[in-house]
Amino acid sequence: MFAYGEDSDENPNKCLLVSYVPKRNKDVLLLSTLHDDSKINDDTGDAFKPEVITDYNLTRGGVDVVDKMKSEYSTARFSNRWPYTVFCGLLNISTINSQIIYRENTKNIITRRQFISELSKLLVMPHLYRRSQIPGLPYLLSQKIRNITGERPTPNRDQATQAKVRCEFCPLRKNRVFFSSRGFQNETSEEETFSSEILDEEFSMFR
Incomplete structure (x- = not known):
């Protein structure tokens, strides 16, 4: 089964969605922005595999590597909500891409665990600074936040x-x-x- 995205000047959405069933109770879904037709690869014989499937099998080496890297340090948790699953998948891929860009720009080679740890701290730091300035925040909690951020405590009349x-x-x-x-x-x-x-x-x- 093939589904085509509308491609026009107002709505440029050129894509092809393929639903292929190689055997019973197994459905393979592929979304491609490269293909725009429903050609069947004649070399597959009775399998009648679309060209989208065969092209993917020829170039899937990088996909397998990314899937392995995503599974090692994944942000996904079990959920029945598909938007959450898609978001976690994009988040996992973004950490891989950001480390590649960081390595190319700085020539600094570090482990992926170290990179993700430092990246998460840098992303959380602005929120910690903002939260530490809340007037009604408990003193012990504000002290813990300042220990993480390295910010000097500002004395107030309650503390003095x-x-x-x-x-x-x-x-x-x-x-x-x-x-x-x-x-x-x-x-x-x-x-x-x-x-x-x-x-x-x-x-x-x-x-």
Whole structure:
């Protein structure tokens, strides 16, 4: 069975889909952008193999090598969703192609395991940087992320809190306490200085 893709100026999609059944309960599907007809190879005799099948068998050496490399370090997991399977297949092939390009550009020959490990770290690093800047992130988790990225921790007031100190302006019956933060030298604006002077005047009666 043959299926042809529409090939036009508006929709350039020249391709040929072949469904070949060599024996019962075994179906072979091939998609080709090279062939555009339903020719049968006469040399195959009663098998009636299309030329797409015979051409593929002649040049399948590279395909077998790629399939072997994909199976060694595969990102695919068992799933009944075909888009997920296609995506994992493209991801596996992209790692192979990227290592070939890297080797040709840098002349640095490393194992595929090392290359995939470094590639995954570089791809994840921007997301780690962004996640480490989330204000509500737990402290231990942010520390683990910074250990991976090598980023210096930025101190905040929650981390620099030392102890609870009693408010010197409130009377004893209220007994209010607050957290005092040390290790910060923030510049005080004129508005803050002015407001602090007003508070000193208002609470001077309690002293």
